[in-house]
Each structure stands twice: as C-alpha cells, then as structure tokens.
Amino acid sequence: MIRRTSMIALASALAATTLAPAALHATNSEDSPRVTTSAAAASPAATAIKPPVAEKRPHTYTHHGITIEDPYDWLYDKSYPVVDDEDVLNHVKAENAYFEANMAAQAPFTEALFTEMRARIKEDDSTVPQKDGDYIYWSEFEEGAQYRKHWRKPAAGGPDELLIDENKLAKGLEYFRLGAASISQNGRYLAYSTDTNGSERYTARIKDLQTGEHLPDELTNLRGGLVWVANDTALVYGPSTEEWRTLEAKLHVIGTPVESDVTLYKEEDQSFSVGTGLTAQEDWLIIAAGDNETSEVRLVPAANPTATPILVKPRKKGVEYSVDVRDGELWVWTNDDHINFRLAKAKLETPGDWQTVIAGSDEFYLTGFDLFKDFYVTEGRLNGLDQIQLRQYGDAAKITPITFPEASYTAGLSNNPEYDMSKLRLAYQSMVTPSTVYDYDIKTGGLTTLKTQEIPSGYDPSLYVSERVMVQARDGTLVPVSIMMRKDRADILKQAGIEGPGPLHLYAYGAYGYAVPPGFSTSRLSLVDRGFAYAIAHIRGGDDLGRRWYLQGKLFERTNTFNDFVDAGRGLIAKGYTAEGMVTASGGSAGGELMGAIINQDPKQYGAIVAHVPFVDVLNTMLNEKLPLTPGEWQEWGNPITDKAAFAYMLSYSPYDQVVAKAYPPMLVTAGLNDPRVTYWEPAKWVAKLRELKTDDNLLLMKTNMGAGHGGQSGRWNSLKETAEEFAFILWQMGMAPKPQD
Numbered sequence: 001m002i003r004r005t006s007m008i009a010l011a012s013a014l015a016a017t018t019l020a021p022a023a024l025h026a027t028n029s030e031d032s033p034r035v036t037t038s039a040a041a042a043s044p045a046a047t048a049i050k051p052p053v054a055e056k057r058p059h060t061y062t063h064h065g066i067t068i069e070d071p072y073d074w075l076y077d078k079s080y081p082v083v084d085d086e087d088v089l090n091h092v093k094a095e096n097a098y099f100e101a102n103m104a105a106q107a108p109f110t111e112a113l114f115t116e117m118r119a120r121i122k123e124d125d126s127t128v129p130q131k132d133g134d135y136i137y138w139s140e141f142e143e144g145a146q147y148r149k150h151w152r153k154p155a156a157g158g159p160d161e162l163l164i165d166e167n168k169l170a171k172g173l174e175y176f177r178l179g180a181a182s183i184s185q186n187g188r189y190l191a192y193s194t195d196t197n198g199s200e201r202y203t204a205r206i207k208d209l210q211t212g213e214h215l216p217d218e219l220t221n222l223r224g225g226l227v228w229v230a231n232d233t234a235l236v237y238g239p240s241t242e243e244w245r246t247l248e249a250k251l252h253v254i255g256t257p258v259e260s261d262v263t264l265y266k267e268e269d270q271s272f273s274v275g276t277g278l279t280a281q282e283d284w285l286i287i288a289a290g291d292n293e294t295s296e297v298r299l300v301p302a303a304n305p306t307a308t309p310i311l312v313k314p315r316k317k318g319v320e321y322s323v324d325v326r327d328g329e330l331w332v333w334t335n336d337d338h339i340n341f342r343l344a345k346a347k348l349e350t351p352g353d354w355q356t357v358i359a360g361s362d363e364f365y366l367t368g369f370d371l372f373k374d375f376y377v378t379e380g381r382l383n384g385l386d387q388i389q390l391r392q393y394g395d396a397a398k399i400t401p402i403t404f405p406e407a408s409y410t411a412g413l414s415n416n417p418e419y420d421m422s423k424l425r426l427a428y429q430s431m432v433t434p435s436t437v438y439d440y441d442i443k444t445g446g447l448t449t450l451k452t453q454e455i456p457s458g459y460d461p462s463l464y465v466s467e468r469v470m471v472q473a474r475d476g477t478l479v480p481v482s483i484m485m486r487k488d489r490a491d492i493l494k495q496a497g498i499e500g501p502g503p504l505h506l507y508a509y510g511a512y513g514y515a516v517p518p519g520f521s522t523s524r525l526s527l528v529d530r531g532f533a534y535a536i537a538h539i540r541g542g543d544d545l546g547r548r549w550y551l552q553g554k555l556f557e558r559t560n561t562f563n564d565f566v567d568a569g570r571g572l573i574a575k576g577y578t579a580e581g582m583v584t585a586s587g588g589s590a591g592g593e594l595m596g597a598i599i600n601q602d603p604k605q606y607g608a609i610v611a612h613v614p615f616v617d618v619l620n621t622m623l624n625e626k627l628p629l630t631p632g633e634w635q636e637w638g639n640p641i642t643d644k645a646a647f648a649y650m651l652s653y654s655p656y657d658q659v660v661a662k663a664y665p666p667m668l669v670t671a672g673l674n675d676p677r678v679t680y681w682e683p684a685k686w687v688a689k690l691r692e693l694k695t696d697d698n699l700l701l702m703k704t705n706m707g708a709g710h711g712g713q714s715g716r717w718n719s720l721k722e723t724a725e726e727f728a729f730i731l732w733q734m735g736m737a738p739k740p741q742d
Helices: 007-014 086-119 166-170 489-495 547-551 559-574 590-601 618-623 630-637 644-653 681-693 716-733
Strands: 060-063 066-069 130-132 135-140 149-154 161-165 177-183 189-195 202-208 214-229 234-239 248-253 262-266 273-278 284-290 295-301 321-326 329-334 342-347 350-358 364-371 376-382 385-392 395-402 410-413 423-429 436-441 447-452 464-472 478-486 504-507 533-537 583-588 606-612 667-672 700-705
Touching: 066 644, 086 681, 086 700, 086 716, 149 166, 161 166, 161 177, 161 189, 177 202, 177 214, 189 214, 202 234, 214 248, 214 273, 234 273, 248 273, 262 284, 284 321, 295 321, 321 364, 329 350, 329 364, 342 364, 376 410, 385 410, 423 447, 464 559, 478 489, 478 559, 504 559, 533 559, 559 583, 559 590, 559 644, 583 590, 583 716, 590 606, 606 716, 618 630, 618 644, 667 681, 667 716, 681 700
Parallel strands: 504 533, 504 583, 583 606, 606 667, 667 700
Antiparallel strands: 060 066, 130 135, 135 149, 149 161, 177 189, 189 202, 202 214, 214 234, 234 248, 248 262, 273 284, 284 295, 321 329, 329 342, 342 350, 364 376, 376 385, 385 395, 410 423, 423 436, 436 447, 464 478, 478 533
C-alpha cells in the first residue's frame, strides 16, 4: 500500500502497450520461462483424436497495391470484445480438447513437476513490513491460499488491521486480479480496483477503514491508478474507452454521482495514453500523456486539482520526459539531448527551461531517479548491469554507489514510500541468488539483510554457476547472454543417458525497451536440475545495453531482434553449451512474436518451442486501428496504413504471414479469450495456418484460457500449474519425461 507514485514508473506506465510484459510470462522471476519427435512421443490416447482443421474461407485485403490472402480471418469474431460466434468458439474448444487429449498421458508428470515447484515456495510467506506515515504495511500469503491478504498496524503500536483479503474477493471467480490500491493521506480510506475476467477493465471501490464498510461510490471500466487529492475528498482515475485506451484523467468527489465527475485532462491523440501520480512531497498532481517515444506533462496542485494546469513543456516527437517536484523546484528526466537521458532542473515559473544536473552519457544509461528529503537516488545500467547511486542536492558530482558482489545480478530500489527516509529499501537477486531484501543505511553505508527468499525444499547455491558470455550476431554486434546451470551438469546428463553437451533453454523478450533481468526463479530449477542450461539472451529491442540497444530493435530495425536470438542460440551451440535440435525456447506476447519469427528463420535449431499469447499476426493487427491499442503501437512497429515501406517490412517478418510449407519444431501455444493486448485470434489463426502448411509430424498444441486474459490464469497455484504444463511439454518433447504407465 504505497501512496507515492514514482514518476519514472508513471512514464513507463504511459508506454504500457498491447504487448507490454508486465502481466505475462515475459519476466523470469517465478514465471518461466537427442530430440524425440512429438509423433513418436505421442500417447495412445492422443492418437484417438485428430488435430482440429480450421476451415479456409476466402478473404483478401489490399494495401499499397499489394493483395494479401487471409483465409483464416473468420477466426476474428467481428463482435469482439464479445466473442459469441459459434464457429469460432467451437474451433477454440476443439483446440483445447486436442490439447487435453495429448497432455493427458503427461498429467502425472505435470502434477509431479507442480508438486516439485510448489515445494520450493514458502506457502505462508509475507513481505517485509514498511512504515508509511502513521502505519506499517505488509502483505502475506497464508498456507494453501491462492491470493494475498494485505495488512497494516499503527506505527506507535496497536492491533493488526486487515485491509484487503484477495481470497475473499476472488471466491467463486474463475479469474481475479487486484489492480490499484491506494490509502488516503489521513489513513482512513482505501481505494482499490479489481479485474474479474482478465479483460483489464477494472472496477474501483472505496473502503472506510474506520468502519470496515464500503462507501456507495463505484468506478467502473478503469485502467491505471487511483490517486487521492483535495485533502482526501476526491480520487483521480483513468477511465477506459471502448478500445481500451486511457485518454482522460477524471476527478471523482467522494459521495457524488459518477456522472458528475470532472475531466481534468482529455487527450485527443488516440496513440497517447494518460496517467496520473503525485510528486515526492505529495503536493502536486502529475498528469502525464505519452506514447512509446513522446511525452507531455502537466502539473496541478493536489489540494486544488481543478486549478489551471501548468504545462511543463509541449510535446515534441521523439522527446520523452518525466518530472518530480521538491521544495518548489522541478526535476526532469529526459532524452532531449542524449539518447541515454540526462537529469535536469527548472523553476516552476519557467518549467520548460531545463538546466542540466547530470549530463547524458554514452557509458551510463540513466533509467530513473527518486527524490527524498536529504538526498536523491539515480538508477541506471553500466555495461548492462544495474546501478544504484546516492547523490547530494548540493553536490551532484558526489556519488555514493551501492555495490554488490556478483558479476551478474539485478538490483534496484524497492518499497520506499516516505519522503524522509534514513534507510533505503533495496531488492537484489541473481540467476543463482534468491531474492533478497536489504535496508541500506544512508549515514553508514551499511547493508542489512531483512529477508532472503526461503526455499522450503532446499536450495544450495554452491551447486550452480552463472555466466555472462558475449555472442556475435551476424552483423558483428556482440550480444550478451546470461546462463545458469548445474556445476555437475555433465554427470546429470550422463545419468540420464544423454551424450554430448545437453539441452539448453533460451528465453528473451526483445521489445519496448524492456530489459529481461538476470534474476532468480525457483520454477526454473525443474529444468536446470535435470541437466538443462538456462539462458537469457539480452537481444536488441530491450534496453539492456542502453537506449540505442532498444532503438536498434524497433521499426525498420525490428529484424535485428530475431537475428540476435537465432545467432545467440547458434553461438551457444558453437561454444559447446548445447547442440542443434537441443535448444528449447520460450517467449510471451512480443516475445511470442519472437518465437514465431525464429522458427520461420531457423527451425532446425529448436527441439521445442513455447509461445505464450504470441503477437504473430503483426500486419493485420497494425492495419486495424479499431483494435484496443493499435494506434499507440505504431511508434514501435510502424504504421502500415499510411507507410508503404512499413507495410512491406512488416509483411517480410510477420510470423503468421511468413508461415510456409516446411518442417517446424514441436510447439505449445497459449491464448486468452479475454486478452485485450494480444487478441485470441492471433495465435488461433497462426496455429491454423501452421497445421495447414507444416510438413512434419511434430506436435502442435494450442491452449486457450476461456476465462482469462494476457497473463494466463490468476492465483499463484493456478499460474504455477501452467508453468508445470509448459515444462512437462518441453521435457516430453526432448525425450526427458518419464514414460507414461500403461
């Protein structure tokens, strides 16, 4: 329960796009991610049901003089977001039945993997308590529970107070996700939002924490946060349009009809999104608008949100910035004169006159900043590794770096809700070091370990090794790859009867400037302990090595992302980590697009592929401006409606359009019927076309969650079960699953 909103996080939220990884298998913390062909490995039960064959219905479209045939267009229910076409539903259900039939023989193995993974998770776990104002806040899982409970107690002493029981709210629901949760400044009210079907349309309620009762106020069809203003008498929120776009910041005065809510700001550019938050001292409301490459920010007094806003600086294409305010002075993080961003200051009277505090650097990539009472913190990356630096207001050149011992890791600020902090809460982990929470003493520089992730079934980090290697891509670019494996991997493989270097699982995302951190995962151990090496390719499209690294993987350089991944796998084969046909790979959303591209380019490299909610019908989606977030995506992928070159380039790599008659590796594809980011028909059409054209007998499965969205099933055990299914499929296709019992 944090009142303060990081302005850097707010800027990132504005760039939240159709394919953003936040809610999906794109992270690698607790999600995941000889070769036997799936035909040979198929169970007797699976042979009793044939794969669904989607009907081909004539459909063409023409742009820029180019005509495209799309016989599976009918799988896109034109009444979306309502999906009620019986033919569509019957086909999706048939694919699910085929998935269930083929995975039935692996059910005992899936359950064993799930049990193994669950044993590594402390069931009755809680976060480290943190003070915020007059209260101390924390959340916890109870043993066996799917969801969290959120608590607080008075800092001066007193009984624990239950704020939210997610389990109670989720009771009887197929899907549940808590969205925003915001405590009023006086500590009396809790505003929170929930999504009960995975559509990412949230409903907000307000709880009076003195009485335990809910107020009559109800805000529906929301996206984004909830911000208390006007001395806790009103909330600022962002309603969703029919296309899932957040184009307004609205003010709801508690106790008044929603119909009378005031629009504080309305964005006219359909490609922009609007988000709100408070400054470090909570005296200014920030209203930020932006897309993936351009920002515009306004400031309004939090005590008087209907006052005339201050425009910080008018938008300029390609210029991103976010702001915070301290003691009436404006602080600005921007890329206006350097690709890796600079930090600047300005007077509120002249908010667009930015004076450099920290200049942009070719070496250091400045990713954000946080203002506190007596110091400020900058975060960034140096040579791809996270950096946390304390700085003094009076002397920007005086830098106190917070250092960590490992050569490859991920670290950053954690929960620091108060403006006046004497200790900073930090989060740290690596591929072999479990998640660790520290307090950093500002005066002494000492690190105190508050919590290290507990693994009940046992974990010995000395058994594992992590490495960071550089692999040369075809254009000469060196791509970093983080690798984890057992030190006794060779012995494990020998005991399993596997000759040679053994299997390797390769994961990446590669879009929107999202850098996949080399973090820890307990579920990943189920592959590594069986002899897999697990690798994360830090490919272009992410910003792992700076902003330029991201730009080199978007628009007309998008194929660098795919080439980097393919070449990373080939490089690891050349270095002896694995062999051709023994690389397995996974990715979700934009990472699912990556999976589609790499199997079109180099299918022989891979022994099994898992594509979660894959963005594979790229051209059709970017041509359809009525889809949820398409206009906001044009800055990332290009606009094929107006730009012939963008159309042709997109067509050249769009995985769905590039499926041809050839052999493809075994594949598991997932989808969510309620997914507004990657709509269900993208994977459905892709799988239908693959079934039509592929020349192999390898297994191709598709599973659609009928009551969920982009992130798969909700609840920690339901989600873990899906990871177990994924790993069971991979191990099965690699000939490393137990033989089914007759």
